[in-house]
Amino acid sequence: MSRSVSKLVVALLFLFFGAVVASRAKDAGPPPPAVKMAVEPLEIVTATGAHRLRVEVARTPDQRERGLMFRTSLPSDGGMLFDFREERPVAMWMKNTPLSLDMIFVSRSGRVVSVALGAEPYSERVISSGGPALAVIELAAGAAQRLSIAVGDTVKHPIFER
Incomplete structure (x- = not known):
């Protein structure tokens, strides 16, 4: 040739x-239009003290499905709380999510059961709670380390039993 x-x-x-x-x-x-979610206070008590955040709360299937997809930023004191309404193994992914996120899996009693750091943007890799969880808190990547969030820490919000 x-x-x-x-x-x-x-x-x-x-x-x-x-x-x-x-x-x-x-x-x-x-991207599809955003699903409206309530913004509520949440507190995480770690070895370094109580940390107050303002999180959007995803309670409905549509809200949980949409999550933080298509978001390009989060406030440093913000994030999203996914309420699954029953304690069970939970799996998350990062499809259509351009932000890297930390995921904090929380039991019905408000105890952190596992933490996934720096989830890869746009990944369809499944991120598992590793055991029963009632909720997941998603924060901008690096926030879990900055706040010293670890397994066993306490999360305070009305969805958790006291």
Whole structure:
């Protein structure tokens, strides 16, 4: 094959794959509208003291499904509390989520049962609670270490038994 034909083939392949990528991006369309959620105070008591946060609370299936998808930022004292209404093994993922997040899995009694640090943006890898959990708190990556959140710490919010 001559050099000019090779260049033409490469150029055509480039154009074809560019059109495929552009078509897929266009098909994806804009993100769906956000689902309205209440913002409520939450306190996490760790070895370094009590840390007060303001979290959006995802209570309905639609709210839990949407979660923090498509968000590009979170306030340093903000996050999301996912209320699963019953204590059971919980699995999360990062599909359509551009932020790296820390996930704190919490029992019905308000005890931290596991912590997943720095979940990879856009990943469909399943992140498991490792045991029964009533809720998950998602915070911006690095917040769990900054606040010294560890297994056994206490979370205070009305969804947890006291």
